Amino acid sequence: MSSSQPAFVPPLDYSDEGPGMIISCGILAFIATVLVVLRFWARRLTRSGLGLDDYLTLSALIAHHGLLGVSIAEVIIGGLGRDIRITSTEDPNSVTFLFKGLLTSEILYGLDSTLIKLAVLALYWRIFPTRSMKIGCTILGSVCIAWTVAIEIVNVVQCRPLHAFWDLELQALPTTKCLDPILFFLGNSIANCVVDFATLTLPIREVLRLQMSRPRKLGICAVFLLGGIAFGASLTRTITTAIMHNQGVTNFTKQFVPSGVTTVIEIYAAISGACLPTLVPVYRKLRHGSVLGSTAGSGPGLTPPGVTNTISKMSNRRKIGTTEEGSFERLSNEESFALTAYHGSQQVNISGLKNGRLTHENTTDTTPHGIMVNQEMTWIENTSSRG
Known part of the structure; x- marks a missing residue:
């Protein structure tokens, strides 16, 4: 498979980058898996039901493990990481297997890339239930789904007939029509970079509106920006693919290594970044022995079922304002940011007070003898609707 005609043929390269690819990607796969397990443990610690973002993250992890398995097979059987002239001499079928695996990887990437983006957007929707955030999540979610549909369609029609994608002899026939694969990779990568950047920066405005100190705001932003x-990785893949296109394909199994590795890194890094903001209960459990933090006087067993109680003592919260786009709160010095959706409700009762006793009876005396105001704040997370 070739994109453009090379100006020269490089000498044989006897190096093998395959083992390094497998080890580095395997480490990232292990880290991402551990973080997803901790994410589910955090949900259990807070007695919260699993939400849509949890299921999407798990689905993305499973799909990307499949892509990793295909990539490892491309290294071992397809010769990815070695000179294509050497691998094709040792096994003439290696190139065919390589491009079959590449097509499978493209299909899996289109799936797991969108799953993890939707998982991040679902997380934003749950912890920042404001009108502007919901609009942003809806727009980006629609773009992600449309991008996936378009990419998957192109994946299966990029060559006519399709098996010409891995049959290089068939590609040479004048009746065969194929898209330039490198240009397709490049366009795909550019579009993905744009969506990644928009998703990454979406929660910054909401975080900056929180009523807390600037260092804490910066800390929260840093947690979300770990998805950067x-x-x-996506930007690196775009650059390396553009370089490969400009240089011309002279040794695909060597030139495609940076793009292949960054593709695996991108999704595992995105999964890890999506899990980190949810791990506050795990951190408190491991450090303080309680998901309520070091200032809590009781253990995690007192957390009400179905409520994500991750801000120290609930009684220390003081509501300072409410707008139509949501409520904000100021935290005491012992409290920290929690990814918990909440609603405020306030009840005011005005009754007559006669002879020191509260009465609701109809009397001829219509003069109010006193006013009693009873305020009650209720903080609720509806996990079934926001999940």
Whole structure:
């Protein structure tokens, strides 16, 4: 498979980058798996039901493990990481297997890339239930789904007939029509970078509106921006693919290594970044022995079922304002940011007070003798609707 005609043929390269690819991607796969397990443990610690973002993250992890398995097979059987002239001489079928695996990887990537983006958007929807955030999540979610549909369609029609994608001899026939694969990879990567950047920066405005100190705001932003590692990997893949296109394909199994590795890194980094903001209960459990934090006087067993109680003592919250886009709160010095959706409700009762006793009876005396105001704040997370 070739994109453009090379100006020269490089000498044989006897190095093998395959083992390094497998080890580095395997480490990232292990880290991402551990973080997803901890995410589900955090849900159990807070007695919260699993939400849509949890299921989407797990689905993305499973799909990307499948892509990793295909990539490892491409290294071992397809010769990815070695000179294509050497691998094709040792096994003429290696190139065919390589491009079959590449097509499978493209299909899996289109799936797991969108799953993890939707998982992140679902997380934003749950912890920032404001009108502007919901609009942003809806727009980006629609773009992600449309991008996936378009990419998957192109994946299965990029060559006519399709098996010409891995049959290089068939590609040479004048009746065969194929898209330029490198240009397709490049366009796919550019579009993915744009969506990644928009998803990454979406919660910053909401975080800056929180009523807390600037250092805490910066800390929260830093947690969300850890997903920037995935954006960095996506941007790197775009640059390396553009370089490969400009240089011409002279040794695909060597030239495609940076793009292949960053593809695996991108999704595992995105999964890890999506899990980190949810691990506050795990951190408190491991450090303080309680999901309520070091200032809590009781253990995690007192957390009401179905409520994500991750902000120290609930009684220390003081509501300072409410707008039509949501409520905000100021935290005491012992409290920290919690990813918990909440609603405020206030009840005011005005009754007559006669002879020191509260009465609701109809009397001829219509003069009010006193006013009693009873305020009650209720903080609720509806996990069934926001999940």
